[in-house]
Amino acid sequence: MAKQTIPKAAALRLSLYLREVESLLEAGQTKVSSGQLAESLGLTAAQVRKDLARFGPLGRAGIGYLCPALAEQFRRILGTDQLRPVALVGAGNLGRALATYPGFERRGFKITALLDNDLRKVGRQYGGLIVQDIAKLHFVCQRDRIRLAILAVPGSAAQDVADLLVRAGIQGLLNFSPVRLDVPAAVVVSTVALSLELEQLGLAVRLRNK
Amino acid sequence: MAKQTIPKAAALRLSLYLREVESLLEAGQTKVSSGQLAESLGLTAAQVRKDLARFGPLGRAGIGYLCPALAEQFRRILGTDQLRPVALVGAGNLGRALATYPGFERRGFKITALLDNDLRKVGRQYGGLIVQDIAKLHFVCQRDRIRLAILAVPGSAAQDVADLLVRAGIQGLLNFSPVRLDVPAAVVVSTVALSLELEQLGLAVRLRNK
Structure with missing residues (x-):
């Protein structure tokens, strides 16, 4: 079973293992060795075996x-074996793009509420969601x-909204604002690093050109 | 020096090492051991030492x-020690959000062109960029x-635009469309997995609650 804590890089490997195993399954492969997973993901086989022993004793040496x-098992640990509701705050360009993003639901997340403090936006509909007044945040999250x-x-608004979300009982915050948020220790904040994606792409291009 | 190829997970570790080292520097720490990096990132110390030996012989055992x-050195390998121009195609909600995203430039990337095929959008300005007709893509990228x-x-438009980009000499494509793109082997495509971010956040919340 998963331990109480999983370090960040180990948690990330869990998502990467899941994606790798899913693409193997899509390709019709039903078994995989720690060595194959290691090679695909650029890890040592020892690291993979250690991870798999930790995340669930699902294989045996030599058999795979x-x-x-x-x-x-990965989905169970990640909690994505069930659909979880998500509140989206901000109906600007990014919020509207996220409201219509098709990838969340397949991963166990459903945006069930879209809120904004701009009353000109309240009542408009994006991606099947009607923008609600942020004043309703607490009520909607509880309900x-x-x-x-x-x-x-x-x-400029991120910290104020984060405070509202925390009071509404939110435990995890995916932050697209380039701002460090101050929240109680019990709340998890994850700031999306779009620049990291571009950095990784840039590296891959550099390596191709060598 | 970096080898010709760096597996995906190893490349990702490079970005994570850089962020970790940067936050240590911000906190005033000028030296770090492989053990400390390993612990912060949830890796084994052996993995960190192997990576650092590969990405540049910059330390000595026991000294750090x-x-x-x-x-x-990380920035040099990643290529983010120089500012590189980036073309952004699509001036819809997501494109407009990305055009004004403040995080890219700090990471060595500058969006220098914003293009769209919708002539009603051409000429409008977002984040200091004037939307240009996609017909100018080839000219702009070359120039x-x-x-x-x-x-x-x-x-629905992603593959057609990807074809245009490839013909315009683009070597790396950061794809926000949830579509698998067919490009020549020499072009690197990276599809942004926003769902992975949410998945990781959900996991962190689950672990806090255990």
Whole structure:
């Protein structure tokens, strides 16, 4: 079983393992060795075996791991085996783009509320969601038992909205604002690093050209 | 020096090492051990030492690594020690959000062109960029020696735009469309997985609550 804490890089490997195993399954492969996972993801086989021993004893040395069981176990640890409601705050350009982003639901997340403090936006509809007044945040989060929120507001408003979200019972905040948020220790904040994606792409291009 | 190829997970570690070293530097720490990096990032110390030996022999056992030298070397390998121009295609919600995203420039990337095929958008200005007709893509990319592009168009248009970008000499494509793009082997495509960010956040919240 998963331990109480999983360091950041190990948690990330969990998502990467899941994606790798899913693409193996899509390609019709039902078994995988720690060595193959290691090679695909640029890890040592020892690291992969250590991770898999930690995240669930699902394979045996020399025999390998069953892909469907691995995927199921990874999803269970990640919690993406169930659909969870998410509040999205900010109906600006980014918020509207996220409201219509098709990838969340396939990963176990459904944006069930879109809120903004701009009354000109309230009542408009994006991606099947009607923009609600941010004043309703607490009520909506409590009613729908929403524990996760996406913050897509300008940096200048981010801390105020984060405070509202924390009071509404949000436990995890995906922050798109380039601002460091001050929240209680019990709340997890994850700031999306779009620049990291571009950095990784730039590196891959450099390496191709060498 | 960097090898011809760096596996995906190793490349990602490079970005994570850089961020970790940068935050150590911000906190005033000028030296770091492989053990400390390992612990912060959830890696084994052996993995960190292997990576650092590969990405540049900058430290010695027992003495540790100098943070400024590490940061400089990581940036050099990542290629983010110089500002590189980027073309952004798609001036819809997501494109407009990306055009005004403040995080790219600090990481060595400058969006120098914003293009769209919707003539009603051409001429409008977002984040200091005037939307240009996509018909000018080839000219602009050649003139400004743009090798990286961000694709923020609807999934239905993504492949056509990707083809245009490839013909314009783009070597790396950051794809926000949830579509698998077919490009020549020499072009690197990286699809942004916003769902992975939410998945990681959800996991962190689950672990806090255990």
